Amino acid sequence: MILCSACLLGIECNYRGGSNLNSRVLKLLDKNILIPVCPEQLGGLPTPRENAEIIGDGYMVLDGRGKVITFSGKDVTQYFVKGAKETLKIVKLYGIGSAIFKQYSPSCGSGKIYDGTFSKRLVSGDGVTAALLKRNGVKVFSEEDI
Numbered sequence: 001m002i003l004c005s006a007c008l009l010g011i012e013c014n015y016r017g018g019s020n021l022n023s024r025v026l027k028l029l030d031k032n033i034l035i036p037v038c039p040e041q042l043g044g045l046p047t048p049r050e051n052a053e054i055i056g057d058g059y060m061v062l063d064g065r066g067k068v069i070t071f072s073g074k075d076v077t078q079y080f081v082k083g084a085k086e087t088l089k090i091v092k093l094y095g096i097g098s099a100i101f102k103q104y105s106p107s108c109g110s111g112k113i114y115d116g117t118f119s120k121r122l123v124s125g126d127g128v129t130a131a132l133l134k135r136n137g138v139k140v141f142s143e144e145d146i
């Protein structure tokens, strides 16, 4: 059983109200059970919603040293932290050990995220949910890793 960003499976949960359907991820369903989650929806954010980026990285947000800010400057940190915690509950309920998460997302991004300036610049780091799952021993891959 593998946790999966719901948008990669075609669920229309991304900030634009669309999906990020990925055919390679979909193909994994032939031999695996993928559990779809959208941490931002689980955290209570609407769809569509305003684009958001992390000031810092996911670990800093979890430790209260970073923030998640929307393009217009609204602090949405609490929703991202809640979404990460709710996702971790699902991980524990099912004993899930690995996840395939959408690259660059402020929630699901693993290894690279946007730098918080809304200028499409990438920096090393993990999204808030990816960071919490990694801290709890989950192996997090991106759609680019498969």
Ligand code: SF4
Pocket (backbone or CB within 6 Å): 004, 005, 006, 007, 008, 013, 014, 015, 037, 038, 039, 040, 041, 102, 105, 107, 108
């Ligand atoms: S939070 Fe994750 S699952 Fe939800 S839309 Fe963003 S990348 Fe996809």
